[in-house]
Amino acid sequence: xxxxxxxxxxxxxxxxxxxxxxxxxxxxxxxxxxxxxxxxxxxxxxxxxxxxxxxxxxxxxxxxxxxxxxxxxxxxxxxxxxxxxxxxxxxxxxxxxxxxxxxxxxxxxxxxxxxxxxxxxxxxxxxxxxxxxxxxxxxxxxxxxxxxxxxxxxxxxxxxxxxxxxxxxxxxxxxxxxxxxxxxxxxxxxxxxxxxxxxxxxxxxxxxxxxxxxxxxxxxxxxxxxxxxxxxxxxxxxxxxxxxxxxxxxxxxxxxxxxxxxxxxxxxxxxxxxxxxxxxxxxxxxxxxxxxxxxxxxxxxxxxxxxxxxxxxxxxxxxxxxxxxxxxxxxxxxxxxxxxxxxxxxxxxxxxxxxxxxxxxxxxxxxxxxxxxxxxxxxxxxxxxxxxxxxxxxxxxxxxxxxxxxxxxxxxxxxxxxxxxxxxxxxxxxxxxxxxxxxxxxxxxxxxxxxxxxxxxxxxxxxxxxxxxxxxxxxxxxxxxxxxxxxxxxxxxxxxxxxxxxxxxxxxxxxxxxxxxxxxxxxxxxxxxxxxxxxxxxxxxxxxxxxxxxxxxxxxxxxxxxxxxxxxxxxxxxxxxxxxxxxxxxxxxxxxxxxxxxxxxxxxxxxxxxxxxxxxxx
Amino acid sequence: xxxxxxxxxxxxxxxxxxxxxxxxxxxxxxxxxxxxxxxxxxxxxxxxxxxxxxxxxxxxxxxxxxxxxxxxxxxxxxxxxxxxxxxxxxxxxxxxxxxxxxxxxxxxxxxxxxxxxxxxxxxxxxxxxxxxxxxxxxxxxxxxxxxxxxxxxxxxxxxxxxxxxxxxxxxxxxxxxxxxxxxxxxxxxxxx
Numbered sequence: 001x002x003x004x005x006x007x008x009x010x011x012x013x014x015x016x017x018x019x020x021x022x023x024x025x026x027x028x029x030x031x032x033x034x035x036x037x038x039x040x041x042x043x044x045x046x047x048x049x050x051x052x053x054x055x056x057x058x059x060x061x062x063x064x065x066x067x068x069x070x071x072x073x074x075x076x077x078x079x080x081x082x083x084x085x086x087x088x089x090x091x092x093x094x095x096x097x098x099x100x101x102x103x104x105x106x107x108x109x110x111x112x113x114x115x116x117x118x119x120x121x122x123x124x125x126x127x128x129x130x131x132x133x134x135x136x137x138x139x140x141x142x143x144x145x146x147x148x149x150x151x152x153x154x155x156x157x158x159x160x161x162x163x164x165x166x167x168x169x170x171x172x173x174x175x176x177x178x179x180x181x182x183x184x185x186x187x188x189x190x191x192x193x194x195x196x197x198x199x200x201x202x203x204x205x206x207x208x209x210x211x212x213x214x215x216x217x218x219x220x221x222x223x224x225x226x227x228x229x230x231x232x233x234x235x236x237x238x239x240x241x242x243x244x245x246x247x248x249x250x251x252x253x254x255x256x257x258x259x260x261x262x263x264x265x266x267x268x269x270x271x272x273x274x275x276x277x278x279x280x281x282x283x284x285x286x287x288x289x290x291x292x293x294x295x296x297x298x299x300x301x302x303x304x305x306x307x308x309x310x311x312x313x314x315x316x317x318x319x320x321x322x323x324x325x326x327x328x329x330x331x332x333x334x335x336x337x338x339x340x341x342x343x344x345x346x347x348x349x350x351x352x353x354x355x356x357x358x359x360x361x362x363x364x365x366x367x368x369x370x371x372x373x374x375x376x377x378x379x380x381x382x383x384x385x386x387x388x389x390x391x392x393x394x395x396x397x398x399x400x401x402x403x404x405x406x407x408x409x410x411x412x413x414x415x416x417x418x419x420x421x422x423x424x425x426x427x428x429x430x431x432x433x434x435x436x437x438x439x440x441x442x443x444x445x446x447x448x449x450x451x452x453x454x455x456x457x458x459x460x461x462x463x464x465x466x467x468x469x470x471x472x473x474x475x476x477x478x479x480x481x482x483x484x485x486x487x488x489x490x491x492x493x494x495x496x497x498x499x500x501x502x503x504x505x506x507x508x509x510x511x512x513x514x515x516x517x518x519x520x521x522x523x524x525x526x527x528x529x530x531x532x533x534x535x536x537x538x539x540x541x542x543x544x545x546x547x548x549x550x551x552x553x554x555x556x557x558x559x560x561x562x563x564x565x566x567x568x569x570x571x572x573x574x575x576x577x578x579x580x581x582x583x584x585x586x587x588x589x590x591x592x593x594x595x596x597x598x599x600x601x602x603x604x605x606x607x608x609x610x611x612x613x614x615x616x617x618x
Numbered sequence: 619x620x621x622x623x624x625x626x627x628x629x630x631x632x633x634x635x636x637x638x639x640x641x642x643x644x645x646x647x648x649x650x651x652x653x654x655x656x657x658x659x660x661x662x663x664x665x666x667x668x669x670x671x672x673x674x675x676x677x678x679x680x681x682x683x684x685x686x687x688x689x690x691x692x693x694x695x696x697x698x699x700x701x702x703x704x705x706x707x708x709x710x711x712x713x714x715x716x717x718x719x720x721x722x723x724x725x726x727x728x729x730x731x732x733x734x735x736x737x738x739x740x741x742x743x744x745x746x747x748x749x750x751x752x753x754x755x756x757x758x759x760x761x762x763x764x765x766x767x768x769x770x771x772x773x774x775x776x777x778x779x780x781x782x783x784x785x786x787x788x789x790x791x792x793x794x795x796x797x798x799x800x801x802x803x804x805x806x807x808x809x810x
Binding site for chain 2: 176
């Protein structure tokens with residue numbers, strides 16, 4: 001008779017080697033695929049940032065031609081948003097951690113999960129193929145019309161942008177759908193909504209935002225492609241179109257997008273703070289509500305990106321008021337974090353340092369952000385470096401710092417090794433100083449009148465010293481990031497074993513081995529509070545499910561055990577489908593519409609083949 | 619042996635939830651299309667512009683009524699599938715499928731007819747008209763393919779997995795029909 005873990009190992013193990021990675025449906029392996037792929041894109045986006053900063057280090061820079069600058073600058077934005085932060089927070093952190101935090105053995109739709117990774121990879125390669133062919137997107141990440149029309153952008157540049165982002169949205173939508181159903185249905189018995197970890201609340205808010213925010217972007221991009229490729233009229237005024245329609249649809253996506261970027265970071269902060277403050281989050285229900293509220297309000301504020309476009313005064317005032325409302329849920333969270341640290345016994349190890357840095361940078365970026373809700377101020381600073389300063393404090397300071405802290409925090413869980421604490425703390429300070437030095441002078445240079453997206457500038461405006469300090473800061477920042485990755489790489493091989501729970505965290509991922517086995521938990525946990533690992537409560541039911549590829553499903557609100565699901569095993573169809581879709585988009589790009597139609601048919605056939613093998617339960 | 623008694627499921631199955639979220643994102647897509655229609659409309663003095671005929675009312679409204687009525691057989695199929703009545707499920711699906719395919723064929727005929735009378739490359743009105751209506755037809759086509767696939771699978775017998783599939787497809791069709799009402803009313807709005 002085999003032991004329970006041996007039996008589970010046999011049931012859940014996947015093929016070894018490369019083929020195993022190509023056909024995997026294990027959420028942890030998919031999470032790792034996402035992690036390493038997004039790191040590569042982060043590297044590319046970082047090199048682009050350094051190129052931009054080198055070009056702008058002094059007046060009349062000649063490192064990049066104007067055309068090259070446009071493409072590098074656009075791809076920097078597109079990469080960091082669509083190919084780094086979103087797939088890193090949802091794809092890597094969400095995929096790896098969410099099932100562990102809710103006590104499940106996999107995501108609700110494991111093969112769909114694999115598909116969203118392969119589609120993401122396809123869309124990233126598609127976008128970068130454009131840049132490598134020197135036809136990369138060149139109209140800025142929001143690619144305003146008429147700059148994006150055939151007249152002003154005759155090459156394939158804007159087509160790579162539009163098709164690449166539609167492609168990318170398919171992957172993100174599939175991922176968001178999977179998270180919502182997983183959170184609704186696969187929580188461990190006893191985990192009612194009020195016992196869900198705050199990270200899971202944040203992921204739920206992000207997923208709902210994505211489900212409702214991506215369609216406006218898709219519509220916008222489809223309009224653009226129909227106009228560019230087939231000669232429809234949506235944005236050209238001569239034929240009855242409306243140039244502002246592009247901006248409305250874009251920002252109806254674009255502003256929720258900002259909260260999509262920041263919310264997982266808040267979720268990571270609410271995971272790290274209680275562990276190192278050694279107490280539960282202060283105002284737990286308020287923080288959970290605030291996370292959902294941030295996502296909700298995000299849909300009512302898009303007009304504040306358009307204060308300088310001549311909308312009516314009534315419209316402007318509505319959006320100004322709505323934008324000020326965002327302060328309320330944000331401040332609730334900031335005070336909750338600060339009081340949790342203050343009322344606990346904080347231990348300032350590297351992950352908590354990064355969260356401290358996050359709070360400081362988020363407050364600075366938030367204060368400059370709320371200034372834009374004042375219409376006259378916004379109109380004066382629109383399209384200057386002041387805006388660039390603001391959103392880098394939010395997107396780099398507030399969104400990426402928790403990601404970096406989270407890498408240290410969950411590193412022992414994923415690898416089973418401890419990172420090097422001293423050099424981790426040093427890497428925080430280097431990164432923090434680099435961030436301030438890079439982005440703070442942008443406020444000043446913006447107020448002095450430097451506009452964003454210029455490829456060079458003349459001497460004598462009083463901008464030179466600030467720009468030089470930004471460039472020096474950018475290289476310090478890059479050094480800080482390299483220290484982090486060097487630390488993690490070294491620790492992966494040389495770090496001391498960490499054991500399952502080195503920090504005594506409160507949530508379920510710390511109750512299983514490091515790294516977690518393919519089946520996550522030998523026995524499905526029973527949950528009695530949001531911090532089950534601190535309860536050590538033994539539930540009355542023992543749910544080992546060691547006779548099949550199974551995970552329990554519970555009721556949506558109360559988390560009562562409802563049924564046992566048979567989960568699908570590894571499958572090659574997701575990657576095949578993603579390949580077919582990639583070819584489909586290449587054909588659309590090159591205007592071979594008939595061949596594109598054929599590949600849509602191929603994709604349909606693959607879907608049929610996919611569903612021929614049915615798991616026993618849906 | 620797991621020591622937990624497995625009884626009848628209380629919550630909706632995962633597949634149904636997946637379909638609900640998918641429909642939510644699709645409905646948002648149609649929402650933005652309709653929003654764009656009205657954005658363009660209120661920027662244009664004459665809608666439809668000179669030289670483009672007003673949409674005809676009778677045929678699209680009749681077709682809409684026919685399409686919406688298919689919610690009944692589709693819902694019946696869902697109920698029969700859960701009750702394990704495979705033959706009745708297939709029959710309901712077939713009835714729905716025939717009516718919906720007829721609807722789609724007739725609509726494609728009208729669409730091509732419209733294309734002969736005015737071109738989407740002519741004006742913003744024509745562009746959004748053909749995009750909106752075309753998106754709706756694509757929506758119907760996906761529903762038809764989904765149903766045909768389930769109908770064929772049911773020849774291999776009913777399983778819990780397929781019953782959930784029928785339940786999801788039924789929800790999808792109710793959403794298609796609700797959106798059909800919205801799209802048709804917007805499409806016909808210049809003549810209403």
